[in-house]
Amino acid sequence: MTLITPSDDTEPTALAPGPERLDARSRRAWTERMLVDRREDDSYAVTTESGHTYRVDLAEHSCSCPDHRIRGEQCKHLRRVAIEITARRVAPPGRERARCDVCGGVTFVPRDAVPPHRCRRCRLVPGDVVVDRETGKRLVVARVLDERADEHVIQATGETVAEYERNDGYPAADRVVEATYLTDRHRRRRPRRYAFPRSRLDRTDEQLVE
Ligand SMILES: [Zn+2]
Ligand SMILES: [Zn+2]
Structure with missing residues (x-):
């Protein structure tokens, strides 16, 4: 074909x-x-x-x-x-064509979806293994929040994810992703979750299966 x-x-x-x-x-x-x-x-x-x-x-x-x-x-x-x-050349019923805000590829989103849009390849789901661009460390996605980086407050410091120093330069409109360090998962039963702006995390092809 x-x-x-x-x-x-x-x-x-x-x-x-x-x-x-x-x-x-x-x-x-x-x-x-x-x-x-x-x-x-x-x-x-x-x-x-x-x-x-x-x-x-x-x-x-x-x-x-x-x-x-x-x-x-x-x-x-x-x-x-x-x-x-x-063949993904036209939108299925109920969806419309949009550009993925990460890779620029064509994707089909529900009519009422608000940007930023993500294609299936760029969307993260729980269990996805990602790499922190700042430290090179590997993490596992716990969940993707609906909140933006400038809305989500980190409890420990009282600042938003966008305000956090290390997140300087990442879009304030990024969705917040909660993830756990891969190494923590071997040490603790309930590894601590950390909040990141979406673009700070790079996708890998790996998925954690538990
Ligand atoms: Zn006909
Ligand atoms: Zn994409």
Whole structure:
């Protein structure tokens, strides 16, 4: 299968997955030039090479083209919308396209999501192993807070995470991440949690499994 990257297409494009392996209708769904656009009401506008635009509604599994309306078939437009969502070229229903504020890549976020946005690769989840950019030490993410660095107060010192000297230069709007030192986990049953601005922590490919 061809690797498809999220695109900013404004012209109808053909996708090419190795069409020889597909049945005729799927082949057309992949290889014909179409432009898929998500509409405000969560339906999709599919414009074909000949300039026709059809409305595809995934929830109702319907398309306004004659093929679907008359024969009730799974037309190439319906298939194309499903293909483009799977390939992450268009937003799935209920979500919208956004730029990841960490890596700049395309991501799809819930409609009411407020920035900063994170793609799946840049988002931290509990158990992720990270490296502190300041000390090079490895930590394990305990949780990611909804609070920003300039909102979250460190109890021991009474300052916010953003005010803490070592966090100088990291964005005040960063989410706060609570993490424990990997070495502490071997020594204590309940290792102490420390609060960091998100960008001070670098992701690794490791996940702690307990
Ligand atoms: Zn159709
Ligand atoms: Zn990212």
